Amino acid sequence: xxxxxxxxxxxxxxxxxxxxxxxxxxxxxxxxxxxxxxxxxxxxxxxxxxxxxxxxxxxxxxxxxxxxxxxxxxxxxxxxxxxxxxxxxxxxxxxxxxxxxxxxxxxxxxxxxxxxxxxxxxxxxxxxxxxxxxxxxxxxxxxxxxxxxxxxxxxxxxxxxxxxxxxxxxxxxxxxxxxxxxxxxxxxxxxxxxxxxxxxxxxxxxxxxxxxxxxxxxxxxxxxxxxxxxxxxxxxxxxxxxxxxxxxxxxxxxxxxxxxxxxxxxxxxxxxxxxxxxxxxxxxxxxxxxxxxxxxxxxxxxxxxxxxxxxxxxxxxxxxxxxx
Amino acid sequence: xxxxxxxxxxxxxxxxxxxxxxxxxxxxxxxxxxxxxxxxxxxxxxxxxxxxxxxxxxxxxxxxxxxxxxxxxxxxxxxxxxxxxxxxxxxxxxxxxxxxxxxxxxxxxxxxxxxxxxxxxxxxxxxxxxxxxxxxxxxxxxxxxxxxxxxxxxxxxxxxxxxxxxxxxxxxxxxxxxxxxxxxxxxxxxxxxxxxxxxxxxxxxxxxxxxxxxxxxxxxxxxxxxxxxxxxxxxxxxxxxxxxxxxxxxxxxxxxxxxxxxxxxxxxxxxxxxxxxxxxxxxxxxxxxxxxxxxxxxxxxxxxxxxxxxxxxxxxxxxxxxxxxxxxxxxxxxxxx
Numbered sequence: 001x002x003x004x005x006x007x008x009x010x011x012x013x014x015x016x017x018x019x020x021x022x023x024x025x026x027x028x029x030x031x032x033x034x035x036x037x038x039x040x041x042x043x044x045x046x047x048x049x050x051x052x053x054x055x056x057x058x059x060x061x062x063x064x065x066x067x068x069x070x071x072x073x074x075x076x077x078x079x080x081x082x083x084x085x086x087x088x089x090x091x092x093x094x095x096x097x098x099x100x101x102x103x104x105x106x107x108x109x110x111x112x113x114x115x116x117x118x119x120x121x122x123x124x125x126x127x128x129x130x131x132x133x134x135x136x137x138x139x140x141x142x143x144x145x146x147x148x149x150x151x152x153x154x155x156x157x158x159x160x161x162x163x164x165x166x167x168x169x170x171x172x173x174x175x176x177x178x179x180x181x182x183x184x185x186x187x188x189x190x191x192x193x194x195x196x197x198x199x200x201x202x203x204x205x206x207x208x209x210x211x212x213x214x215x216x217x218x219x220x221x222x223x224x225x226x227x228x229x230x231x232x233x234x235x236x237x238x239x240x241x242x243x244x245x246x247x248x249x250x251x252x253x254x255x256x257x258x259x260x261x262x263x264x265x266x267x268x269x270x271x272x273x274x275x276x277x278x279x280x281x282x283x284x285x286x287x288x289x290x291x292x293x294x295x296x297x298x299x300x301x302x303x304x305x306x307x308x309x310x311x312x313x314x315x316x317x318x319x320x321x322x323x324x
Numbered sequence: 325x326x327x328x329x330x331x332x333x334x335x336x337x338x339x340x341x342x343x344x345x346x347x348x349x350x351x352x353x354x355x356x357x358x359x360x361x362x363x364x365x366x367x368x369x370x371x372x373x374x375x376x377x378x379x380x381x382x383x384x385x386x387x388x389x390x391x392x393x394x395x396x397x398x399x400x401x402x403x404x405x406x407x408x409x410x411x412x413x414x415x416x417x418x419x420x421x422x423x424x425x426x427x428x429x430x431x432x433x434x435x436x437x438x439x440x441x442x443x444x445x446x447x448x449x450x451x452x453x454x455x456x457x458x459x460x461x462x463x464x465x466x467x468x469x470x471x472x473x474x475x476x477x478x479x480x481x482x483x484x485x486x487x488x489x490x491x492x493x494x495x496x497x498x499x500x501x502x503x504x505x506x507x508x509x510x511x512x513x514x515x516x517x518x519x520x521x522x523x524x525x526x527x528x529x530x531x532x533x534x535x536x537x538x539x540x541x542x543x544x545x546x547x548x549x550x551x552x553x554x555x556x557x558x559x560x561x562x563x564x565x566x567x568x569x570x571x572x573x574x575x576x577x578x579x580x581x582x583x584x585x586x587x588x589x590x591x592x593x594x595x596x597x598x599x600x601x602x603x604x605x606x607x608x609x610x611x612x613x614x615x616x617x618x619x620x621x622x623x624x625x626x627x628x629x630x631x632x633x634x635x636x637x638x639x640x641x642x643x644x645x646x647x648x649x650x651x652x653x654x655x656x657x658x659x660x661x
Contacts, residue, residue: 065455069458104441106644108440140646141646238650
């Protein structure tokens, strides 16, 4: 067990994977200098410029190169710098990497990981702040992961690199300095398994990425009012842990999903609809309003899905009868 | 007329090229006929008239070299050594198809012969080719990657990004621009600034040449030299082949946007006619060439017959090979629940 930050845990996972498997390599802009957030610091010194590859600002080529290199048996880890920039490579990811195995009738696999730092961070405005995880979940062929803790950033990134599917790996920029305990060994198979953060009996609350930490605070606020919340960090959006969420919602009789992404068409809708269709219990979602992310703090605050708003949404849901 | 006339023409080699070109022509004519009958459901993009590029370039590649092609890729795929029966079955959506009927014409691939896929998106294969070459660099060995794209591709971003990438890392890629004059139904030169594909490649530091893409010997000669240079570790090279698309953009396009006289003149200049003229000039009897063509066509006709009789894929195959983690399971029963 060691204490480290979310950022350091990601770097550790990549270094461990590269030491264990010579087919693993990373490519992206500025990686030789540690990457834009320092997630790759020291890696080029250990693994050399052939395996920690500095690339031109060519997102489409970065993703296409990773796709071609994965088809030939290497295991590339792509750095997209900001999730927003990955949109310059959406053909390469969605039409090529995600489809190659299927449209070629199983002749190939595309074992790549694309790291896309997501979410709101330091007044970054509309082109550096988005949470687009729902787009990727919609695409057959992709695995979508959203770690919220240092331990999960280590375990999920190791599992993503080991996986033969193309994985969209969404780290949250606000979590880089978050400290936490990271066990000696990574969790064996974390993909598709939710992490139960807190046990409770009145309401099931599901969140992922940075919103998990707001959800923890919301559960504490509600506990003071005598409301018992069972909180899950979904961690893995595709595949997602239906069993854990359905099992919990069946016990508590209510489900609330909270996420930073725009609520309309968000992945919360999928989770809520699945629970409502399966169990018929009351469900609710809370996400950002359908607005581009603004720059100025008082404007940005309009979009927050914070503990106060999550707790308020939970109270509204609890006011509704169990069978709506 | 080829510069080879009057020199020591390698008759056997040219006959072999002719046989391959006729097989490609016959394959596409059979596919178009099957489409008219409703047996090929999806779009096909014929390369009729462009066979010399496929045969001339791919003939210089080794089986373990990697090829990436386009939506107009039947010829390239056949020339790389793919099984014509599996390809025709794929066009007809049948189980023994190259992709089990999951891809069709635009996603023909045969990894066993190094053919890593046609592509439904113009220019998308260029970056993938750079990636395959990057992997070869990491894995070692002297395989090379050949990436064939059309003249329309030079106006898409991946052309710039992919060529720059290959040049910066000095990767073993032969880029081949198969310039048939048309980007879908538009004359490419009307919407392309500058001096053309080779000038754009040279601006990125990639040397190459332009050849008469209807002269299979000229294409093969240029490809041979460039393949050797690329395999020798000199970095990427560029081959610009000037040809002409005798058919429409797709099987459904009558291509009325060009004068009939232009197309008629181009038919007389097609690579098969050119090869026959050279062989006849070298003393090969017309009857012998007719027999050679008939034999190649008969083999493809047999392939088409067999594909028509091939079984459909089981519907359960729609659910396989999506992904390892999180693959949706087929509901119980024969149809969706």
